[in-house]
Amino acid sequence: MREFLESQEIDSKLIEEIYKFREYYKLDQELENRIANPKYNYYGKDVLNKSIAAILAGKHILLTGPKASGKNVLAENLSKMFSRPLWNISMNINTDSASLIGGDTFRNNEVVFSKGPIFRAAESGGFAIFDEINMAKNESLSVVYSALDHRREIDVPGYDKIHLHEATRFIGTMNYGYIGTKELNEALVSRFMVIDMPTISRENLEQILINQYSLTQEYRNLFIQLFMDLQKKSLNAEISSKAVDLRGMFSSIDLMNMGLNLKDALELGIINKTFDTFEKEIVSDVIDTLFEDKVEYNQIFK
Known part of the structure; x- marks a missing residue:
């Protein structure tokens, strides 16, 4: 990984900070299989520098741009770089709070809470991708607003609060102009660092x-x-x-x-x-x- 980052001329301070991050935030062995193993590397010095700096600063990022600009490839590469488990959530018009955070389910003759991908990423210090975030209804994402801002917590109705692990990051991806997409509201966009992805060179x-x-x-x-x-x-x-x-x-x-x-x-x-x-x-x-x-x-x- 270091060799690849150096070949892309990533700032040496950022590379050192990545390895400090990996060393500080240890990962449970049972979650190692969730670290992404991308088939392709993401090539692009400027985008890599911006993304790495935002992750290290504790920010969530929104990757925007045209088709084939490598948004999902970059997200998987970031999971591997930082050695964090990854949950990929495909957003659509039917996405609701239960599919994101979790909800009640019946197991072994009793009602128990089944954790959703956001809950699991929040407690384990994982990365969660909101794939095609602008295809979901804005109100369905309002449940994670408090997780995306300085509070870094989610109040689950009927349960306790979820406090985000310090290493948890959310990554949104979106294309413009696809059928079913919509404008993201200002409250949601303001919680992300927005990176405009160029077409592949x-x-x-x-x-x-x-x-x-x-x-x-x-x-x-x-x-x-x-x-x-x-x-x-x-x-x-x-x-x-x-x-x-x-x-x-x-x-x-x-x-x-x-x-x-x-x-x-x-x-x-x-x-x-x-x-x-x-x-x-x-x-x-x-x-x-x-x-x-x-x-x-x-x-x-x-």
Whole structure:
């Protein structure tokens, strides 16, 4: 971890403080399996410096930005960096206080309190991700307002107060413009340090591909160009963001590695992510411009 942080030119004082944090806040062995083990590293000096500084200062962070900017990857990387257990909560219109904090349940012929992810993160010093926080109703999140501000506590009706462990941090993620999203109210946003995530750069995407796949330089450059072209068309409103899917492109490369034809793999991972016929034609044209119809395995992989 230190080697990676140094390679990203993270401030040396921040790196030392991370290791002091890890040493001071010991973790119960039974929770070690909850520490994230991200498949991808997050590359981006400025965002990493800001996120690490905010966590060390005891702040909660809200990661905003377009699709494929690495919000969840960053959150998982922070869990690993700080060696903290992670709870990921997918927010939606049906999210309520019980799904966040917990509620009564019937077990062994008696009513007991079943702890929710916020309760567990609060008592163990874990990190909790509010994934797509702007898809939940604002009133459902009001129950954690006192946990997010200086009080760092939650009053559970019918039970005692939860006092947040000193190491507990909340991380919100949100995209703009998705169906079902809404504006976050001022009271909620004011409790976070807001980090605006940039779209992934060509250099950072190349680094991920180098680390994850044994691609030839020619095809690594072509995959990068494919993503950049689709991203540009999306930003120019020529297509939606549905085909601008890093996960989809990585999955397509995985299928190619298993022996599937390149065009078929990109159809499954990228083209078919949109259901609009006209948009599919635009995405297909971009792919056809970059890639030949027949490509051998050894042309793609070393």
